[in-house]
Amino acid sequence: MMALGMTAKSQVKIGFEVSFIEPQAHYAEVQMDLSGLQKEYTDVKMPVWAPGSYLVREFAKNVEGFTASSAGKTLKFEKIDKNTWRVFHAKANAVKINYRVYAFEVSVRTAFVDADHAFLSSTGIFMYPEGMLKSASTVKIVPFKSWSKVSTGLSPVAGQQFTYHAADFDILFDSPIEVGNQDVFGFTASGVKHEVAMVGGGNYDAARLKVDMAKIVEQGTAIYGENPNKHYTFIVHHFLRGGGGLEHLNSTVLGASREQYTTERGYMGFLELVAHEYYHLWNVKRLRPVALGPFDYDKENYTTNLWIAEGFTAYYENKLMLRAGFKTGEQFVSGLATALANVENTPGAKAQSAAEASFDAWIKFYRPNENSNNTGVSYYAKGEVIGLLMDLEIANATKGKKSLDDVMKAMYEQCKTLKRGYTDAEFKAMVEKISGISFTDFWGKYVNGTAAAEYAKYFGYAGITVKNENEGLKVPYLGLSSKRTEGKIYIASISRNSAAWVAGLNVNDEVISIDGVPVEAIIERMPAITAKKVGDVVKVDVVRDGISKTIPVTLTASPNIKLVAEINANAKPQQIAVRKSWFGI
Numbered sequence: 224m225m226a227l228g229m230t231a232k233s234q235v236k237i238g239f240e241v242s243f244i245e246p247q248a249h250y251a252e253v254q255m256d257l258s259g260l261q262k263e264y265t266d267v268k269m270p271v272w273a274p275g276s277y278l279v280r281e282f283a284k285n286v287e288g289f290t291a292s293s294a295g296k297t298l299k300f301e302k303i304d305k306n307t308w309r310v311f312h313a314k315a316n317a318v319k320i321n322y323r324v325y326a327f328e329v330s331v332r333t334a335f336v337d338a339d340h341a342f343l344s345s346t347g348i349f350m351y352p353e354g355m356l357k358s359a360s361t362v363k364i365v366p367f368k369s370w371s372k373v374s375t376g377l378s379p380v381a382g383q384q385f386t387y388h389a390a391d392f393d394i395l396f397d398s399p400i401e402v403g404n405q406d407v408f409g410f411t412a413s414g415v416k417h418e419v420a421m422v423g424g425g426n427y428d429a430a431r432l433k434v435d436m437a438k439i440v441e442q443g444t445a446i447y448g449e450n451p452n453k454h455y456t457f458i459v460h461h462f463l464r465g466g467g468g469l470e471h472l473n474s475t476v477l478g479a480s481r482e483q484y485t486t487e488r489g490y491m492g493f494l495e496l497v498a499h500e501y502y503h504l505w506n507v508k509r510l511r512p513v514a515l516g517p518f519d520y521d522k523e524n525y526t527t528n529l530w531i532a533e534g535f536t537a538y539y540e541n542k543l544m545l546r547a548g549f550k551t552g553e554q555f556v557s558g559l560a561t562a563l564a565n566v567e568n569t570p571g572a573k574a575q576s577a578a579e580a581s582f583d584a585w586i587k588f589y590r591p592n593e594n595s596n597n598t599g600v601s602y603y604a605k606g607e608v609i610g611l612l613m614d615l616e617i618a619n620a621t622k623g624k625k626s627l628d629d630v631m632k633a634m635y636e637q638c639k640t641l642k643r644g645y646t647d648a649e650f651k652a653m654v655e656k657i658s659g660i661s662f663t664d665f666w667g668k669y670v671n672g673t674a675a676a677e678y679a680k681y682f683g684y685a686g687i688t689v690k691n692e693n694e695g696l697k698v699p700y701l702g703l704s705s706k707r708t709e710g711k712i713y714i715a716s717i718s719r720n721s722a723a724w725v726a727g728l729n730v731n732d733e734v735i736s737i738d739g740v741p742v743e744a745i746i747e748r749m750p751a752i753t754a755k756k757v758g759d760v761v762k763v764d765v766v767r768d769g770i771s772k773t774i775p776v777t778l779t780a781s782p783n784i785k786l787v788a789e790i791n792a793n794a795k796p797q798q799i800a801v802r803k804s805w806f807g808i
């Protein structure tokens with residue numbers, strides 16, 4: 224709906240040109256042409272963050288050489304805050320702004336330029352005139368002389384090489400651009416043309432990927448009943464060791480290791496990443512928390528629902544892999560049981576809820592320290608567990624007639640109809656509508672609370688027996704993780720309430736020996752620990768800040784669970800119906 228009083232669409236025309244004079248020194252040259260300006264001055268701003276990655280990254284720190292001119296005359300400007308340049312243009316209505324961006328941070332959410340290619344992560348490259356986020360713009364890319372290709376989700380302008388149109392800045396900022404000599408292949412699936420831009424080598428088999436990636440596209444589309452894009456672009460960056468991904472409206476950026484495709488495990492890992500990022504085109508890009516779009520590019524955008532946006536995506540990654548035939552039912556359930564155990568074994572899962580983890584992503588998840596596992600839980604990991612439990616609860620309540628898939632589809636439709644994101648209450652209301660039961664207790668326990676997951680009950684709904692293999696075992700442990708640096712072993716983290724915690728071992732202590740046995744590898748696996756009993760005292764020799772100390776530690780029993788899942792062949796009809804609905808195969 225167009226509200227009365229809404230300002231008319233700006234008549235200002237905006238054009239960008241990005242070129243490369245010194246790519247080897249990691250610079251992109253940006254020119255922004257504005258015409259139709261009416262005020263005395265215009266504020267132009269650089270975003271401070273990249274949607275999907277919840278950290279203020281201060282992209283303005285990479286900008287230099289800012290100048291402004293009109294009809295060849297230099298204009299005065301001043302910087303009024305960390306990411307805003309005020310350009311005084313008086314009566315001139317056409318302004319040319321030039322600046323350079325230093326781009327040398329390797330990640331899926333930061334720009335990178337070198338002699339071989341340029342990855343333009345748009346929020347770190349393009350500025351926007353204040354108050355004009357709804358304005359359209361064109362982007363012309365001038366590749367460096369030895370480069371010949373551009374890959375992006377932006378729509379090309381007909382008849383103009385390497386020139387693209389963005390209907391507004393949300394679309395521009397959601398469309399990364401790869402420039403260079405990437406290998407490009409394509410496939411069509413679910414009626415959508417997909418382009419895959421492979422950057423930096425990689426021993427992939429394009430023919431196999433085309434077939435397998437199409438299966439993932441089809442399974443994702445089957446859940447929502449529609450694929451909203453006309454075209455979709457995968458930009459894949461290969462490194463010696465790489466990983467990670469970032470979702471966009473009709474594209475994604477993935478990181479992979481060049482040799483990753485050699486092993487079946489590595490190949491499946493890549494497909495899982497594809498499944499995760501592709502699923503995001505629905506979950507978070509369109510079916511999204513109300514705070515996540517339209518975005519405020521100037522500061523943190525808070526939501527308590529990243530456990531849905533990211534956690535459910537992590538969960539659905541498994542469902543797509545199962546349904547596309549890349550995982551067996553056994554692998555599916557045992558993978559989820561392990562994921563659940565990992566959350567239960569995180570001390571911070573008792574200290575921070577999924578809603579809190581979502582809200583504080585900006586200061587906690589993206590800024591971890593040595594104590595993070597004690598104070599918080601990943602909204603990916605906890606959200607995956609909530610998705611699992613919610614899915615089984617819905618399937619059980621409806622005797623297998625409905626599942627979380629129906630909720631996701633209905634919420635996607637609702638967001639589309641309302642043209643806005645959902646609130647937490649709206650999401651819960653939809654879960655209750657589809658399942659026909661109250662989820663107030665569930666929300667209290669698992670979303671806003673820190674209750675242990677009742678895994679035996681939930682898996683039992685689907686006729687799956689899940690047991691804790693560590694039940695009754697008293698495994699002696701210190702409760703720490705260690706790392707090797709330059710041949711020395713240091714303590715990397717200490718679990719809350721563990722033996723090491725109580726005895727006062729410190730993170731960064733160099734561990735020399737335990738009961739006189741020199742420490743050479745992972746401490747918890749040393750016979751000096753594993754051959755002992757709970758209650759035994761071990762003497763840990765450490766060097767702390769250059770001073771040797773001997774710290775007696777009374778070994779306690781590891782509280783960690785280890786879950787094994789077994790699909791019961793003789794399950795009851797309702798359990799089989801629940802399992803069928805849950806698996807979707």
Ligand SMILES: [Zn+2]
Pocket residue numbers: 470499500503532533536
């Ligand atoms: Zn994600």
